[in-house]
Amino acid sequence: MNDILMDHGSGGQLTSDLIDELIVPTFKNQHLTELKDGAILPDPQNKLVFSTDSFVVDPWKFPGGDIGKLAVCGTINDLCMAGGIPKYLSCSLIVEEGFHIDDLKTILHSMQQTAKNADVSIVTGDTKVIERQKGNQIYINTAGIGILQRQTSYQYQENDxxxxxxxxxxxxxxxxxxxxxxxxxxxxxxxxxxxxxxxxxxxxxxxxxxxxxxxxxxxxxxxxxxxxxxxxxxxxxxxxxxxxxxxxxxxxxxxxxxxxxxxxxxxxxxxxxxxxxxxxxxxxxxxxxxxxxxxxxxxxxxxxxxxxxxxxxxxxxxxxxxxxx
Amino acid sequence: MNDILMDHGSGGQLTSDLIDELIVPTFKNQHLTELKDGAILPDPQNKLVFSTDSFVVDPWKFPGGDIGKLAVCGTINDLCMAGGIPKYLSCSLIVEEGFHIDDLKTILHSMQQTAKNADVSIVTGDTKVIERQKGNQIYINTAGIGILQRQTSYQYQENDxxxxxxxxxxxxxxxxxxxxxxxxxxxxxxxxxxxxxxxxxxxxxxxxxxxxxxxxxxxxxxxxxxxxxxxxxxxxxxxxxxxxxxxxxxxxxxxxxxxxxxxxxxxxxxxxxxxxxxxxxxxxxxxxxxxxxxxxxxxxxxxxxxxxxxxxxxxxxxxxxxxxx
Structure with missing residues (x-):
């Protein structure tokens, strides 16, 4: 298995293989492993912050990062900027047919490392495959849940x-x-x-x-x-x-x-x-x-x-x- | 404004116009209107269910629905299947340059109608634009939060x-x-x-x-x-x-x-x-x-x-x- 095939998005055997062999081992945590349609999360006992971002950066790898690091940082940062402490992320992949599995591994590990450093878990996800165009495109959506720490607003004072x-x-x-x-x-x-x-x-x-x-x-x-x-x-x-x-x-x-x-x-x-x-x-x-x-x-x-x-x-x-x- | 331009994804004036004139009026609700980086949601006082799905259906319109209805139903259904009562959705759009704004309107209204019928609010979102390929592609990610109603498991009994x-x-x-x-x-x-x-x-x-x-x-x-x-x-x-x-x-x-x-x-x-x-x-x-x-x-x-x-x-x-x- 070297390149992504349309079949990796079929919902059948190859989709299972991709999830079981690549995605779950990379993001391994207690909420992810049941692999139901959604993750079940403990009661935060607080107000929630909810945010989402899709990442389409081209090229997917650049000096100082890649789309995986960017997708995790981006949603963590949005949660923080809304006054939240980030806790849980989802990861939804849209991958072009022909994308190299090794590159996908690099990206997933980069996501996991970035999430781990921020004490955030990737708890649910999805994978779709689209037909080959240039063969090197990947889009990643992350959505995130945080606990509201600080309510902020546009109530400024002069000379702030x-x-x-x-x-x-x-x-x-x-x-x-x-x-x-x-x-x-x-x-x-x-x-x-x-x-x-x-x-x-x-x-x-x-x-x-x-x-x-x-x-x-x-x-x-x-x-x-x-x-x-x-x-x-x-x-x-x-x-x-x-x-x-x-x-x-x-x-x-x-x-x-x-x-x-x-x-x-x-x-x-x-x-x-x-x-x-x-x-x-x-x-x-x-x-x-x-x-x-x-x-x-x-x-x-x-x-x-x-x-x-x-x-x-x-x-x-x-x-x-x-x-x- | 008839077709999506690359500029609609720039984060500048045209992005603001798209959000203010099309997206927020369509999904209007109290959580969405502050337009911060994330929505702030009331404490559910319960365990949460969290799910995500990206939709890449081709063609985007089909007998019995369109990608908007599908994107809302899909994540609502995933939350329900995990034992949750769906409450909040995010909506993240990846739109190809050249996509007709009227078609985008149709899709957004279809999302809002479907969400409303299910008593679910679309509370946060994101929009990206990718270069023209065929001119008629749109990908939608929805993530959702539900309140856990019923814990389910693979604990079957014979003759179930x-x-x-x-x-x-x-x-x-x-x-x-x-x-x-x-x-x-x-x-x-x-x-x-x-x-x-x-x-x-x-x-x-x-x-x-x-x-x-x-x-x-x-x-x-x-x-x-x-x-x-x-x-x-x-x-x-x-x-x-x-x-x-x-x-x-x-x-x-x-x-x-x-x-x-x-x-x-x-x-x-x-x-x-x-x-x-x-x-x-x-x-x-x-x-x-x-x-x-x-x-x-x-x-x-x-x-x-x-x-x-x-x-x-x-x-x-x-x-x-x-x-x-």
């Missing part, structure tokens, strides 16, 4: 600040370089990572208003989403924005703006300034205050540029980099 | 019987006919339906051992799965198996076996004979006892044929009908 947990755009840039086979002198890795520990540190602050990870659309689009339903505006300071030098080189070469490149392991949080300073020290990895909440220009995002000008930022329009997650 | 809630293989046959543009004289519709009410009726019987819906692989494959982890064998009686006459005609023409054709709205349950007779009367729609549990030939499924012979049935091997769900 925005913390960004690390450099912008490394994920988007690394996917682009993997896809176009571009090589720069330095090493550029995706920031793909699990935000559970960082989010738990942020949730410990009373003044925390909201958490969000700037994925598709990047920091600029996410910041607009954070204010467009509030009564406040936001200012970002170009001089304070953390950009990896390799990402900056790539952006200079190609005319990209790092503010619109996706991150997959960065956290934005809004809180009061004193708490934010303390949090940045705890988070390390270049966490910085990058802007503030203002009563001026409600629902608008302004960038104060290095040369002292002010520019309004809009949501990403046009698609410089499709399928980055 | 198997109930099937209606005719076999209508879904598989209708997909085949839609795909190959075959027309028979009678009307053949998919059995695609929500099993919540039927499952709740079955769960009311103390002697219920287990519930399962015979989807991919059909009744034969599902029956083997039901015994292969137990100490018992199973016998099915060909003379008692309910087959729709149109499905039988198609099978006769093409050499298919209705025992291996998928159902998407049928339920198999194992319980004692007296309860089973009563349940069949309650379920109507042609629900029938089709076989029994035996201590002979453990883990093997035998078919007693109409002419009195005995034939061992195996799991589906080979794929007569790919992508039926």
């Amino acid at each position: 600040v925005i913390v960004l947990s690390g450099a912008m755009g490394c994920h988007g840039a690394s996917i682009f370089m993997a896809r176009e086979d571009i090589h720069l002198q330095g090493e550029l890795l995706s920031d793909c990572a699990c935000l559970k520990e960082k989010a738990m540190k942020a949730m410990a602050y009373d003044s925390l208003r909201i958490l969000r990870d700037p994925t598709r659309g990047g920091v600029a689009t996410t910041c607009i989403e954070l204010i467009e339903k509030s009564d406040f505006g936001m200012e970002l300071y170009e001089a304070l924005l953390p950009v990896d030098p390799n990402v900056q080189t790539l952006c200079d070469l190609l005319g990209f703006d790092p503010l619109y490149l996706a991150c997959e392991g960065r956290m934005l949080c809004i809180m009061n300034e004193n708490d934010a300073k303390q949090l940045c020290e705890q988070l390390k990895d270049g966490a910085k205050i990058i802007g503030k909440i203002t009563k001026e220009h409600p629902q608008k995002l302004y960038l104060k540029t290095k040369i002292g000008a002010t520019r309004q930022l809009h949501k990403l329009s046009g698609q410089p980099l499709p399928r980055i997650c | 019987v198997i109930v099937l809630s209606g005719a076999m293989g209508c879904h598989g046959a209708s997909i085949f006919m839609a795909r190959e543009d075959i027309h028979l004289q009678g009307e053949l519709l998919s059995d695609c339906a929500c099993l919540k009410e039927k499952a709740m009726k079955a769960m009311a019987y103390d002697s219920l051992r287990i519930l399962r819906d015979p989807t991919r692989g059909g009744v034969a494959t599902t029956c083997i799965e039901l015994i292969e982890k137990s100490d018992f064998g199973m016998e099915l009686y060909e003379a008692l198996l309910p087959v729709d006459p149109n499905v039988q005609t198609l099978c006769d023409l093409l050499g298919f076996d209705p025992l291996y054709l998928a159902c998407e709205g049928r339920m198999l349950c194992i319980m004692n004979e007296n309860d089973a007779k009563q349940l069949c009367e309650q379920l109507k729609d042609g629900a029938k006892i089709i076989g029994k549990i035996t201590k002979e030939h453990p883990q093997k499924l035998y078919l007693k044929t109409k002419i009195g012979a005995t034939r061992q049935l195996h799991k589906l091997s080979g794929q007569p009908l790919p992508r039926i769900c």
Whole structure:
């Protein structure tokens, strides 16, 4: 058994083999092993957070990660950003006929390792196979359940600040370089990572208003989403924005703006300034205050540029980099 | 806005428009409207059932349903078959560039209608766009949370019987006919339906051992799965198996076996004979006892044929009908 066949999706003997020989041994846990149509989970005795994401990243392997790591981190991060502590994940695979079984193994192990590191179990799943197109496509959906730890909302206060947990755009840039086979002198890795520990540190602050990870659309689009339903505006300071030098080189070469490149392991949080300073020290990895909440220009995002000008930022329009997650 | 563009998956302005104008209004409910990275759900105070399924059915529209109805029924049914009462669903779309927005609307409304009829809310979601291939592909993942109502297991007793809630293989046959543009004289519709009410009726019987819906692989494959982890064998009686006459005609023409054709709205349950007779009367729609549990030939499924012979049935091997769900 080297490549995925249409029969691996038939629901018959080959589907059983794939599940029994590859999927269950990789994700082994008490909830998964009964293999009913659903996993039965203990009573959390708390409010639940429920999230889902499908991953279609192309190529499936990139510097700093692969679609498996991304699919587990992505849903764990969404649960954390909604104020939850992630507990359980589902894993649903759509695999193209001809996909190499060894590559599928790599991806499943990467999912399991990432889940284990975050103390999360993959407890239920599904596998479908679609006809051969290019022979190297795989799509993964993960849905997740977490226990609500901290209710967050768009209730900001004037002079709250925005913390960004690390450099912008490394994920988007690394996917682009993997896809176009571009090589720069330095090493550029995706920031793909699990935000559970960082989010738990942020949730410990009373003044925390909201958490969000700037994925598709990047920091600029996410910041607009954070204010467009509030009564406040936001200012970002170009001089304070953390950009990896390799990402900056790539952006200079190609005319990209790092503010619109996706991150997959960065956290934005809004809180009061004193708490934010303390949090940045705890988070390390270049966490910085990058802007503030203002009563001026409600629902608008302004960038104060290095040369002292002010520019309004809009949501990403046009698609410089499709399928980055 | 008539067709899906790559930009609808960018995470930028067009993604927002799609969510705000199409998806949220269709699925409108209190949990969905905050549009955070995850939905926050009230404490169920009970054990949870968690399930997921991705749907890749081709064509997306077929006599008796479409991929939207199928995606909602499929996960609702999985939750019910695991002994749960379904409460919340997620909806994650992977749409091909060029897919018509009107078709997407049809699918979303079909999802919402099906969810509403089952008293289930779609509370969180995600949208991705992949490059144009044939221009008419859509994949939908639904994950679901239910409250555990009835713990089931493979603990059968000798002479327990198997109930099937209606005719076999209508879904598989209708997909085949839609795909190959075959027309028979009678009307053949998919059995695609929500099993919540039927499952709740079955769960009311103390002697219920287990519930399962015979989807991919059909009744034969599902029956083997039901015994292969137990100490018992199973016998099915060909003379008692309910087959729709149109499905039988198609099978006769093409050499298919209705025992291996998928159902998407049928339920198999194992319980004692007296309860089973009563349940069949309650379920109507042609629900029938089709076989029994035996201590002979453990883990093997035998078919007693109409002419009195005995034939061992195996799991589906080979794929007569790919992508039926």
